[in-house]
Amino acid sequence: xxxxxxxxxxxxxxxxxxxxxxxxxxxxxxxxxxxxxxxxxxxxxxxxxxxxxxxxxxxxxxxxxxxxxxxxxxxxxxxxxxxxxxxxxxxxxxxxxxxxxxxxxxxxxxxxxxxxxxxxxxxxxxxxxxxxxxxxxxxxxxxxxxxxxxxxxxxxxxxxxxxxxxxxxxxxxxxxxxxxxxxxxxxxxxxxxxxxxxxxxxxxxxxxxxxxxxxxxxxxxxxxxxxxxxxxxxxxxxxxxxxxxxxxx
Amino acid sequence: xxxxxxxxxxxxxxxxxxxxxxxxxxxxxxxxxxxxxxxxxxxxxxxxxxxxxxxxxxxxxxxxxxxxxxxxxxxxxxxxxxxxxxxxxxxxxxxxxxxxxxxxxxxxxxxxxxxxxxxxxxxxxxxxxxxxxxxxxxxxxxxxxxxxxxxxxxxxxxxxxxxxxxxxxxxxxxxxxxxxxxxxxxxxxxxxxxxxxxxxxxxxxxxxxxxxxxxxxxxxxxxxxxxxxxxxxxxxxxxxxxxxxxxxx
Numbered sequence: 244x245x246x247x248x249x250x251x252x253x254x255x256x257x258x259x260x261x262x263x264x265x266x267x268x269x270x271x272x273x274x275x276x277x278x279x280x281x282x283x284x285x286x287x288x289x290x291x292x293x294x295x296x297x298x299x300x301x302x303x304x305x306x307x308x309x310x311x312x313x314x315x316x317x318x319x320x321x322x323x324x325x326x327x328x329x330x331x332x333x334x335x336x337x338x339x340x341x342x343x344x345x346x347x348x349x350x351x352x353x354x355x356x357x358x359x360x361x362x363x364x365x366x367x368x369x370x371x372x373x374x375x376x377x378x379x380x381x382x383x384x385x386x387x388x389x390x391x392x393x394x395x396x397x398x399x400x401x402x403x404x405x406x407x408x409x410x411x412x413x414x415x416x417x418x419x420x421x422x423x424x425x426x427x428x429x430x431x432x433x434x435x436x437x438x439x440x441x442x443x444x445x446x447x448x449x450x451x452x453x454x455x456x457x458x459x460x461x462x463x464x465x466x467x468x469x470x471x472x473x474x475x476x477x478x479x480x481x482x483x484x485x486x487x488x489x490x491x492x
Numbered sequence: 493x494x495x496x497x498x499x500x501x502x503x504x505x506x507x508x509x510x511x512x513x514x515x516x517x518x519x520x521x522x523x524x525x526x527x528x529x530x531x532x533x534x535x536x537x538x539x540x541x542x543x544x545x546x547x548x549x550x551x552x553x554x555x556x557x558x559x560x561x562x563x564x565x566x567x568x569x570x571x572x573x574x575x576x577x578x579x580x581x582x583x584x585x586x587x588x589x590x591x592x593x594x595x596x597x598x599x600x601x602x603x604x605x606x607x608x609x610x611x612x613x614x615x616x617x618x619x620x621x622x623x624x625x626x627x628x629x630x631x632x633x634x635x636x637x638x639x640x641x642x643x644x645x646x647x648x649x650x651x652x653x654x655x656x657x658x659x660x661x662x663x664x665x666x667x668x669x670x671x672x673x674x675x676x677x678x679x680x681x682x683x684x685x686x687x688x689x690x691x692x693x694x695x696x697x698x699x700x701x702x703x704x705x706x707x708x709x710x711x712x713x714x715x716x717x718x719x720x721x722x723x724x725x726x727x728x729x730x731x732x733x734x735x736x737x738x739x740x741x
Binding site: 252253254300327332333334335336337366367369370371372374 | 501502503549576581582583584585586615616618619620621623
């Protein structure tokens with residue numbers, strides 16, 4: 244089989260998230276698979292590195308698909324060109340590469356970076372407003388940094404997962420959380436080996452509650468320990484969230 | 493009279509340009525005047541530094557209004573706060589300042605900067621797509637630079653004006669045209685003492701025709717000399733155009 248790896252960028256605003264599943268219409272995966280099916284004349288299964296929720300964006304999502312060598316009649320460049328010509332303007336293929344047979348966009352991934360972008364400038368941002376969440380209250384960055392330090396490392400993140408039926412392990416490692424303020428925009432950058440359902444958005448909601456003074460940073464260890472979703476902060480809205488990068492061995 | 497100067501930012505996509513005139517609905521000036529009228533309880537005339545066309549944006553438009561001192565009961569900060577609370581998300585007041593009695597946003601202006609932003613990256617830009625014009629053809633920047641040099645200085649720009657009934661002088665001075673390429677986005681920056689109707693968009697259309705090879709830079713002097721709109725390039729679409737700054741003595 245030929246194995247192709249796609250690097251994909253999208254504005255998630257109009258979509259029901261990455262993953263095609265059951266009756267969910269209008270997903271990014273579905274858009275891409277439909278175009279690949281037209282190109283190859285047969286159904287193609289695309290493996291994404293992970294789901295992104297409805298309304299979440301990607302600077303660089305990774306996906307792969309396999310096709311019998313005998314049907315693999317297009318070069319990487321031809322695939323990219325055809326897909327970009329067919330896709331709506333809010334989805335772009337940044338690159339197509341031939342991958343090793345064993346490469347699987349989800350199973351081979353070792354870590355991911357997500358960014359959450361918050362507009363806390365004096366005057367609300369106009370031109371990036373669709374990709375920011377606006378916070379009017381002043382944020383205490385020192386306290387947010389302190390809370391972020393408690394969240395870094397290997398923990399059971401069950402309190403930070405919106406899937407109550409989650410049977411699998413909820414232990415994950417966050418390698419790093421960075422906070423950067425530039426031109427009134429606070430970017431919280433999460434690098435971890437994996438993220439549970441809504442985890443980045445709940446981490447962000449919790450950090451924001453710390454930032455506005457509703458929650459003390461020192462409360463974080465007991466929130467982790469509780470393994471209870473209701474203890475953590477709110478689920479921050481999707482529009483500020485970007486999948487930035489996926490790392491492989 | 494108290495004289496107030498407003499610094500205004502807007503995404504022009506949804507609006508019929510800056511200027512309220514005759515039957516034109518949904519202009520930016522009208523939005524601002526309506527809010528000021530509600531604030532002061534009587535009609536307010538706002539002078540903009542100049543019109544921007546339908547669909548054109550502003551990073552910093554300047555406008556002023558006068559009000560009898562006896563009615564001037566709000567501080568600059570209160571005016572800004574009230575306006576930002578009332579305005580839609582695509583218009584923001586960046587600042588309000590008390591101005592000298594003689595200050596007039598249009599008549600006192602000595603020069604302006606406009607930028608036109610063109611997406612000529614390998615893959616089309618997603619997140620700024622509403623504020624860019626996409627050009628698929630490769631652009632010859634050296635030739636565009638050469639053409640820009642011919643356009644710089646004091647000239648009769650009648651060929652670069654879409655108003656055929658223009659009775660007043662069409663002589664203007666362009667102090668500088670700069671071209672800058674960053675992350676696949678070409679920004680053409682125009683600094684001049686004044687711009688005619690559609691002038692920046694026709695200058696840009698002409699530079700783009702030079703860039704894709706449809707027009708030789710050496711043709712520019714005869715286009716200027718002709719004083720004939722049909723000799724210059726096309727009128728580039730409004731969405732890539734930003735009013736950046738207005739200068740006063």
